[in-house]
Amino acid sequence: MKYCQTCLQPNTRPNSVFSADGICPACDYFGRLKHVDWQDRYDILVDLLANSRRRPGQEYDCIIGVSGGKDSTRQALWARDRLGLKPLLACLSYPPQQVTERGVDNISNLIEHGFDVVLSAPAPGTWQRLMRHSFDRFTNWARSTELALFASVPQLAIRYHIPLILWGENPGLQLGDLKTLGRTGYDGNNLRYMNTLAGGGLDWMLEAGASPSELIPYRYPAPEAFDAHGLQIVYLGWFLGDWSLVNNGMYGTAQGLKIREDTVDNTGDLAGVTSLDEDWVTLNQMIKYYKFGFGRVTDYVNEEIRLGRLSRDKAIGLVEAYDDACAPGYIASFCDYIGITVDAFWQQVRANANPQLFDIRADGSIHRRFQVGVGL
Ligand SMILES: [Zn+2]
Structure with missing residues (x-):
């Protein structure tokens, strides 16, 4: 185990490779940010949005997955108030034993800010059984639930005919999960290869006895489905120079987020x-x-x-x-x-x-x- 020379990232993070002089991918990326022209990036985003205007019959400009937390609150407000978009917010709700009162209040906060939010709630019995299998098999209870969380957004994008998905953080650049890197710094279409999603495979859940029909909410749309529906995930974090845990938390609390x-x-x-x-x-x-x-x-x-x-x-x-x-x-x-x-x-x-x-x-x-x- 070795630590990054600059920060305290050990080289044990999955899918991460340090540079020859011992710098982690996230520090390497941060070092390069000093030379970024943020106005230039903003212009790229504006062009991108101009090229993905609403198609006939499409009611929303984009879809954003929200938990009501700091990142999603910041994204939703920025997309609407700065970029002038009409976003549909997609929230996957947890069963009552898992969700906190604070979490419910934070979703209400977004609704009170005037957003349309579509809530989906996967069947609680399956959710619970899969969480147990996930913990037994991987010592990581979130293996199944993360799949449902991530899959719900492109699934709803397909159903609502909204090809543009806005996502927050680029895990490849901002955390160092290099398998998720796309063609550009904002291209999120490789998000499925994130360590926690492992390509979106459901085999272990089927082996654990779940039926294909029970796994509908856990099915991350395949690359072919992305192509067929023209889906594009865009990382908003790439365009925001001050994107960080603490900064997003401050923006969020200023907008009514409960911490x-x-x-x-x-x-x-x-x-x-x-x-x-x-x-x-x-x-x-x-x-x-x-x-x-x-x-x-x-x-x-x-x-x-x-x-x-x-x-x-x-x-x-x-x-x-x-x-x-x-x-x-x-x-x-x-x-x-x-x-x-x-x-x-x-x-x-x-x-x-x-x-x-x-x-x-x-x-x-x-x-x-x-x-x-x-x-x-
Ligand atoms: Zn580092």
């Missing part, structure tokens, strides 16, 4: 602005830490280091203190939902912790072997 009140030692969320609509992503971030040696705090501090608002040394302290944070209450409610005991949960997490990065002691506690900022 977390729970403390960082329970959530690993330094500003309380991520995954506002549910709480179990927090335990997935903790599991990610045990698998790859980095969690939610790492993602935060890396952006802040690049923006020059936090020193690498100070960031090391934050990562050491909170990168594995997750309140026991979130774990308990998750275990209750998928029908396992908390002991079984920890047994599985320990069995899937990376043995090169972590030692597991006789009492079951997990200890890192690497030094944050230095590696192994």
Whole structure:
């Protein structure tokens, strides 16, 4: 395990390759942003939009997947108020056991801002069973739900005849998931190859006993369907020079977004602005830490280091203190939902912790072997 020379990204992030001089893809990208002419990029976007005007019978200019969180609130308002578009917002809603009151309020906030929002709710029994299978098989409960979240937007784009999909972050450039890179910095049509989606394959769900008809909401439209309907995903994050976790959180709260009140030692969320609509992503971030040696705090501090608002040394302290944070209450409610005991949960997490990065002691506690900022 090696760390980026500039930030605290370890080279254990899936689909990521460091440069010869030890710089992570996201820092490399950020370094190149200094030379970007943002007006130039804005002009590219305006041209792009001029070329994708509404076709006859098309009622919306674009579709935006929203959770009501910071990124989607910023995108929706920017698309309408700055770009003059009429967007349809698409929200995939979670079952009542998973969604937070805050998440519901944040969607209401967008509706109150005057947007049309189409809500879809996949069948809750299938959702629950697939989440359990996903956790059992991958020690990652979100494998199935992420597919549904990502698939819902192009599925609705096809049904509503809206070829333009606006997406937020470019995971290839802004996180370093290189498989998602497209023809240009804003081309999002390779989003399906993101690590969490793995090309959109459903085989493991079929093997787990789900029927093809139960998997309709999980089916990410194939490249052929994208071509047939002329779908184009455009990353808005590429056009916004100040796109970041903290900045988007500030824009969002100024527009009525409700953020977390729970403390960082329970959530690993330094500003309380991520995954506002549910709480179990927090335990997935903790599991990610045990698998790859980095969690939610790492993602935060890396952006802040690049923006020059936090020193690498100070960031090391934050990562050491909170990168594995997750309140026991979130774990308990998750275990209750998928029908396992908390002991079984920890047994599985320990069995899937990376043995090169972590030692597991006789009492079951997990200890890192690497030094944050230095590696192994
Ligand atoms: Zn870096």
